[in-house]
Amino acid sequence: MNYKILIIEDETETSKFLSLALQKEDFEVECAENGNIGLSLLKQKEFDMVILDLKMPGMSGDEVLKELRNISPYLQVVVYTNYSNAPVMQKLINLGVEGFIKKGAEADLWGTVEFIKSKFQPINDENRKKLLNKLFEQIPSSFENEIYS
Amino acid sequence: MDKIDLNITEIEDIVKNKRYNVNPVTFRKLIGKLLKSNQRKDIENYLDEFVNNANDSFYKSQLAIFILSFYEKYIDDKDKAIQIAKNIIKNTNKPNYALCSLLRICKTFNNYKEVDKLFNSNPEFLKIETFDVLYELTFYYHAKNNIVEIDNIISKIIKRYYNNVPVLNTTKVLALKYGLFDKYESAFYKKSRINLSEKPEEEIQRQIFEQAFDSLLEKTQSSTALADLTNGIAHEFGQPVTNIRFGIQYYSKLFSDQNNELVQKKTVLDVFNDILHQTERIGKLIDRLAPITSTKSHISEFNLIDAIQEAFKQEDLKLKFQNIHSEIKPLNKKFIITFDKVQFNQIITNLLLNSIDSIEERKTNEMDYQGKIVIFVKENKTEYYVIEFSDNGTGINEKDKTRIFNPFYTTKEPGKGQGLGLYIISNLLKIGGGTIKLDENYKNGAKFNILIPKQNKYEL
Numbered sequence: 001m002n003y004k005i006l007i008i009e010d011e012t013e014t015s016k017f018l019s020l021a022l023q024k025e026d027f028e029v030e031c032a033e034n035g036n037i038g039l040s041l042l043k044q045k046e047f048d049m050v051i052l053d054l055k056m057p058g059m060s061g062d063e064v065l066k067e068l069r070n071i072s073p074y075l076q077v078v079v080y081t082n083y084s085n086a087p088v089m090q091k092l093i094n095l096g097v098e099g100f101i102k103k104g105a106e107a108d109l110w111g112t113v114e115f116i117k118s119k120f121q122p123i124n125d126e127n128r129k130k131l132l133n134k135l136f137e138q139i140p141s142s143f144e145n146e147i148y149s
Numbered sequence: 150m151d152k153i154d155l156n157i158t159e160i161e162d163i164v165k166n167k168r169y170n171v172n173p174v175t176f177r178k179l180i181g182k183l184l185k186s187n188q189r190k191d192i193e194n195y196l197d198e199f200v201n202n203a204n205d206s207f208y209k210s211q212l213a214i215f216i217l218s219f220y221e222k223y224i225d226d227k228d229k230a231i232q233i234a235k236n237i238i239k240n241t242n243k244p245n246y247a248l249c250s251l252l253r254i255c256k257t258f259n260n261y262k263e264v265d266k267l268f269n270s271n272p273e274f275l276k277i278e279t280f281d282v283l284y285e286l287t288f289y290y291h292a293k294n295n296i297v298e299i300d301n302i303i304s305k306i307i308k309r310y311y312n313n314v315p316v317l318n319t320t321k322v323l324a325l326k327y328g329l330f331d332k333y334e335s336a337f338y339k340k341s342r343i344n345l346s347e348k349p350e351e352e353i354q355r356q357i358f359e360q361a362f363d364s365l366l367e368k369t370q371s372s373t374a375l376a377d378l379t380n381g382i383a384h385e386f387g388q389p390v391t392n393i394r395f396g397i398q399y400y401s402k403l404f405s406d407q408n409n410e411l412v413q414k415k416t417v418l419d420v421f422n423d424i425l426h427q428t429e430r431i432g433k434l435i436d437r438l439a440p441i442t443s444t445k446s447h448i449s450e451f452n453l454i455d456a457i458q459e460a461f462k463q464e465d466l467k468l469k470f471q472n473i474h475s476e477i478k479p480l481n482k483k484f485i486i487t488f489d490k491v492q493f494n495q496i497i498t499n500l501l502l503n504s505i506d507s508i509e510e511r512k513t514n515e516m517d518y519q520g521k522i523v524i525f526v527k528e529n530k531t532e533y534y535v536i537e538f539s540d541n542g543t544g545i546n547e548k549d550k551t552r553i554f555n556p557f558y559t560t561k562e563p564g565k566g567q568g569l570g571l572y573i574i575s576n577l578l579k580i581g582g583g584t585i586k587l588d589e590n591y592k593n594g595a596k597f598n599i600l601i602p603k604q605n606k607y608e609l
Contacts, residue, residue, distance in 0.1 A: 017395035057559050104387030109398040
């Protein structure tokens with residue numbers, strides 16, 4: 001089954017290349033030029049992920065995000081932005097954003113595609129072990145003794 | 150159309166049969182619908198007739214208060230609103246709303262003649278101690294240069310509303326404005342922190358809460374303006390850079406993957422064109438940002454009417470194409486200013502292009518519509534000229550009103566505007582000692598009032 005991705009982005013040039021690249025990796029992609037179009041598409045069809053631009057004329061990205069969460073609380077959302085600002089990030093995380101994609105001088109098309117692919121890959125055994133080891137490293141030794149004793 | 154006709158018949162029935170007992174909510178809905186269909190002149194005529202035939206008991210009703218608020222907001226002839234306000238005050242034992250309305254109208258015209266008369270004959274009104282009236286009274290005493298009374302009012306508000314946070318916040322702003330903050334600082338600080346959860350002692354109109362909120366918002370906004378600008382610039386430059394990078398990254402992978410030696414000439418040319426287009430975009434942005442940061446200015450003396458005409462001539466083609474009627478008044482008088490002529494041209498051109506865009510937008514939706522741009526120049530006190538710039542385009546949405554001067558805020562379609570025009574205008578004027586304000590009472594389109602000093606106030 002192919003995953004379906006919706007790109008909500010006012011810059012059609014940007015969304016054109018991103019959708020071409022994602023289609024090359026067998027994703028099904030639809031683009032919406034603004035929040036309203038995006039939300040109405042979300043009401044009609046099922047998507048597996050939304051890639052959302054935060055700065056758009058009319059309905060802004062976080063307004064769209066709030067509405068989107070009313071329609072579909074568990075949908076994966078990746079926001080697409082080129083500035084980082086702690087309070088804004090905090091707000092976005094609270095609204096259930098899964099990841100950030102960079103724009104501007106650090107924009108990396110194929111890196112972005114890899115990142116999106118990784119969001120759909122279930123965690124494998126090797127990675128799980130790595131993660132667990134990392135966690136144990138962080139536990140103070142005395143605490144560790146308590147656990148094992 | 151049918152629905153509107155139906156509304157008119159119903160209003161006609163109310164007016165002709167003098168149904169003063171009509172439910173204010175129903176009446177409000179009827180008027181609201183007509184207002185949306187832009188039949189303001191009709192409503193005005195009906196209401197005039199309705200009010201002219203009214204007796205004293207009408208002025209005791211909620212309906213009268215609604216009609217007053219309507220006149221205050223939408224009817225240009227403010228004498229009518231003043232008359233209704235006075236009648237309500239005379240006939241009711243709850244004059245607060247009408248009194249506030251009267252004070253507000255007088256405030257807008259900076260002429261408190263009617264209020265003076267009222268206070269002379271009814272000094273008891275000066276003893277009203279609810280926040281809505283006290284708030285408006287500070288402006289009244291401000292016009293009278295009576296700081297002692299303003300001080301009294303602030304102290305009264307603090308005593309009475311010591312645990313009402315929104316009221317205290319508004320009062321804090323008032324105290325700041327009149328240099329009384331230090332005196333009451335401890336009160337604001339201590340008292341606004343206790344009993345946050347307690348219910349307000351008085352039932353305050355929602356409007357006042359909004360006012361408190363707005364004034365707070367204003368303060369935060371000015372401090373975030375710079376952050377907005379830098380964020381906006383980063384975003385605006387980031388877009389074309391992203392597009393260039395994505396384009397190159399996409400095609401370079403495509404070519405290397407397919408090991409395609411027969412690179413299609415057309416594809417390559419498309420990529421080149423895309424990149425050139427994006428760099429042009431960056432260049433334009435730099436040009437647009439230049440006037441904000443440029444420190445050089447070339448001040449000269451010129452007649453601003455001539456300069457306005459020149460700016461209009463530059464956009465003559467667009468004006469003719471959209472069949473826009475333009476009017477600049479008065480042509481026979483000279484208004485000499487010392488200002489940077491290039492910057493002045495930018496101010497007028499920016500406003501003009503906005504107007505043309507909004508007229509064009511309205512034109513696509515309305516048949517038989519004639520676009521119109523009117524500029525009226527007059528003297529304001531001795532130091533300033535006022536340029537009233539108005540159009541009959543789509544106007545500015547309620548929600549956009551507070552944000553139009555923010556950098557990178559645009560309501561236009563993607564690619565059509567950067568949201569810098571009004572930001573630049575307000576900055577150029579600020580630098581030169583002037584201001585620009587949106588006339589919020591103007592309904593048939595957008596109207597800006599520009600205050601420009603006769604003598605430029607650049608720090609040379």
